[in-house]
Amino acid sequence: MRVLIFVALLISFVYSAEVVKVEEKYQDSTKCQACHNHLVKDWQHSWHARSYEKNDEYFRASLEYVSKKSHKSLNAVKVECATCHNPRISVTSTSKAYEIDAVLGLDKNSKVNKAVNDTSISEGINCVVCHNIDKIHDNLDASKRGMDRVTWLKSGVMSGPFDDATSPYHKTEARDFMDKNPNKLCFVCHANDHTIKGDMFINMEAEYKDNTQKCVVCHMSTKKELYAATLRIDHGKPKARQIREHGFSGAHTASMWKDALHVSTKVEGGDLVITLKNDLPHNLPSGFGSREIVLDVEYTSAAKVVSKESVSLTRHYLNKYKKPTIAHTSETSSADESVPAKGEKTIRVKLNKSANGANVAVSYRLVNDEVRGLLELKEPIWSQKMVIFKGAVKF
Ligand code: HEC
Ligand code: HEC
Ligand code: HEC
Ligand code: HEC
Ligand code: HEC
Structure with a gap:
């Protein structure tokens, strides 16, 4: 019995969205500009950068509409949608007790209210969403998406495509989903969008016809000869690398x-x-x-x-x-x-x-x-x- 409880605890520990706080020096894209400005510039124009209520009118209006129609507080809906839209949020669920406080207007100083209004999530899907992922649990059932499908690395460790990269600003770790199998990364969120009752209305992963075709080729770029960082780490010059642009152009372009x-x-x-x-x-x-x-x-x-x-x-x-x-x-x-x-x-x-x-x-x-x-x-x-x-x- 004890062993079973231990295993159950272990599983819930590994597989429920666990918050890892990102230190301020890595939180937003301005912190990366000194060495990765070309990639930051690309990303700024993307709709990943706008996945936040204040930067996307359609998203904002949808949050308000869902709150009204489902009789849930606006903050509870924001937390629910953050699973994919703002996965570095510091609160991952809301309780019935919170709903009562919200109705009575007693939630101003609550953890939930602070979390949804924290500026650290205002960049939507930013650098530390994709590059701080340690593991993607694609063996979980389809309903586990976004933050519920990943575990994070320690703050300050960046996962990337290169196994020989070193940086004075952060640690690096090579990961397959950044290199050989990047579709796995995109399907963390681009799959199983569901109604608030849990019925799936879009599943790009299920409809996808040829997994050898990489999303990144069409929505980032083909690999091109440039550098990953502008820092002069290779005999006084930036190190030459095969890289991809970070524009994530899509339906809004x-x-x-x-x-x-x-x-x-x-x-x-x-x-x-x-x-x-x-x-x-x-x-x-x-x-x-x-x-x-x-x-x-x-x-x-x-x-x-x-x-x-x-x-x-x-x-x-x-x-x-x-x-x-x-x-x-x-x-x-x-x-x-x-x-x-x-x-x-x-x-x-x-x-x-x-x-x-x-x-x-x-x-x-x-x-x-x-x-x-x-x-x-x-x-x-x-x-x-x-x-x-x-x-x-x-x-
Ligand atoms: C499973 C992950 C996931 C969850 C959970 C999720 N979304 Fe999304 N959402 C996406 C993805 C991926 C896109 C982009 C798809 C596209 O561009 O066609 C998107 C796009 C949108 C858009 C379109 C934005 C635009 O600029 O065109 C709206 C609106 C939206 N979501 C609202 C919501 C709301 C409201 C919730 C919570 C009730 C929610 N989403 C929860 C993954 C998710
Ligand atoms: C939606 C996920 C996603 C976001 C957001 C993202 N990246 Fe990337 N990044 C990738 C993928 C995938 C690769 C690997 C591309 C390849 O080599 O196939 C990559 C590669 C890189 C590399 C290695 C060089 C290259 O282009 O291959 C650097 C450096 C990098 N990203 C920095 C950043 C910075 C800085 C930001 C924020 C402005 C950022 N990334 C945002 C997915 C993302
Ligand atoms: C002081 C300069 C500097 C800053 C600031 C910086 N980096 Fe880097 N980063 C580097 C260098 C140097 C490399 C290695 C480049 C190479 O080997 O070609 C690198 C590599 C990377 C890689 C690729 C890792 C791999 O193993 O493939 C990613 C991803 C990355 N940085 C993300 C970020 C993010 C996100 C930020 C902002 C939070 C950031 N970096 C801030 C210098 C910096
Ligand atoms: C953490 C969740 C998440 C991950 C991981 C993710 N996306 Fe997205 N993506 C979104 C959301 C949410 C939106 C919608 C944002 C909005 O419109 O406000 C989106 C939008 C897009 C769009 C539509 C842009 C537009 O202008 O219509 C493209 C293309 C896209 N993502 C490609 C990718 C690719 C390629 C990858 C994998 C390298 C990826 N995404 C990984 C959540 C994610
Ligand atoms: C062979 C090139 C190609 C590949 C591979 C590809 N896409 Fe697309 N995708 C497109 C084009 C072209 C469009 C239509 C114009 C646009 O929105 O970019 C599109 C549209 C989209 C849209 C907007 C859809 C809509 O109807 O609103 C999203 C989101 C998207 N792609 C995500 C992805 C993801 C995630 C992957 C990988 C799982 C992927 N794409 C693989 C070329 C591609």
Whole structure:
């Protein structure tokens, strides 16, 4: 019995999110600039750097919406979402007693309130999120993600791709997930996004078609000859290294969408048939609920637009009263309309018989009309149509 209790304790010790406090000299990216400024600059433009309520309107509005709809305090929701969005937070769960204090407004000096407002987490997914990871427990069940799937190294030890790196500022440790198998690192968070009830609504890991294709090649860069640190450690010069840029460009960068799908059009049986082919190892849209691909068709006759059609490929989420809601507070959803990984999707639009041509545009939006309305998102980026394809057909 004692042995069993000991084993149980050991397992819970190893596998529940354990907070390791990061000392101030490593906490934020400004501390790395003196020697890694090129990588810090890349990262600053990324949406990893904006994974914090104050820096992402959509995230902030979602936190507030979830709190309102689930009758949980805003801070409790912040702590829950921090699992992936702010995994260096110093509090990892909230209690029923905390909820009562929050309702009564007695939580101002609580640990929870201090943790969610601490400036050390305001950089979102920063250097010490990825580079202070010791182990990734990918043998755990799918629900354990973000901070619940990793154990941290001691403060001041950086895991990286090189086994011969030495730095005067911090210790270094080489890890496979920084080198041979980096998808494992990305899947710590880019998998199993779930509703507050625990139902999965997106799982990029499950849909992923070819694990030999590395996320880092497309979302960081191919390896290039430069240096990891600007410090002159190699006979008065920075040491030459094969490195990757740290831009993590993705869905919020319009230029990334150009030709992300191969689009072909033909006329068949009274329909305009549009085929979207996806060569990527993950679906499109993917990643987050309520993303959208929009097809706009303008029928033309003698170069004049005579009619328009629009098709939206997106997912709609419903609450228990069958009313539209966001993914996190949903009970059911419409069918998955995404273009499958390494697959294709065909859309048929009724042909306008009086037209003799059509302009076809395929674009992407970060949020569909429904959710943008529910959350009252104001910034232009949420309604911007990022162009994937534009072409014309004659018939
Ligand atoms: C989302 C995870 C992630 C974040 C955030 C991140 N890195 Fe990295 N970093 C990586 C990966 C993965 C590699 C390994 C790339 C390879 O060699 O394949 C890497 C490599 C490096 C290297 C070795 C040189 C190179 O580019 O390969 C340095 C130095 C580094 N990162 C510093 C930083 C600093 C400083 C920050 C904060 C501004 C940062 N990283 C943020 C994932 C991350
Ligand atoms: C005073 C300079 C200096 C500062 C400040 C500094 N580093 Fe480094 N770092 C280095 C040097 C030097 C190397 C080794 C470079 C090499 O061998 O090519 C290095 C290597 C690394 C590596 C690669 C380790 C490996 O084994 O592959 C990572 C990751 C890293 N640093 C992260 C950080 C982070 C994060 C910060 C800020 C919290 C930081 N560094 C601050 C000098 C610095
Ligand atoms: C600790 C959790 C975590 C890890 C590890 C992580 N990500 Fe992310 N990633 C996020 C979150 C959260 C967002 C959304 C941030 C936001 O939009 O506010 C995101 C966003 C992104 C985006 C979208 C950017 C955009 O502009 O739309 C890309 C691309 C991305 N991550 C790639 C990667 C890659 C590649 C890796 C592995 C090297 C990785 N991530 C590792 C949590 C993580
Ligand atoms: C062969 C290149 C390639 C690989 C490999 C790849 N991606 Fe992508 N990914 C893209 C392109 C292109 C897009 C669409 C434009 C954009 O958002 O960057 C995209 C989109 C995304 C998005 C936004 C999805 C959406 O619909 O909103 C996320 C998040 C993402 N990728 C993460 C990852 C992660 C994590 C991995 C590895 C597990 C990965 N990608 C592997 C090329 C790639
Ligand atoms: C399992 C890890 C995980 C958890 C837990 C999680 N997220 Fe995310 N979230 C992600 C990742 C990864 C992305 C980026 C996907 C992409 O760009 O398509 C993301 C993206 C988002 C976005 C889109 C941001 C943008 O700029 O487009 C919103 C909004 C969001 N999450 C809200 C939440 C809320 C609210 C919670 C808590 C109820 C939460 N998330 C919990 C992993 C997670």
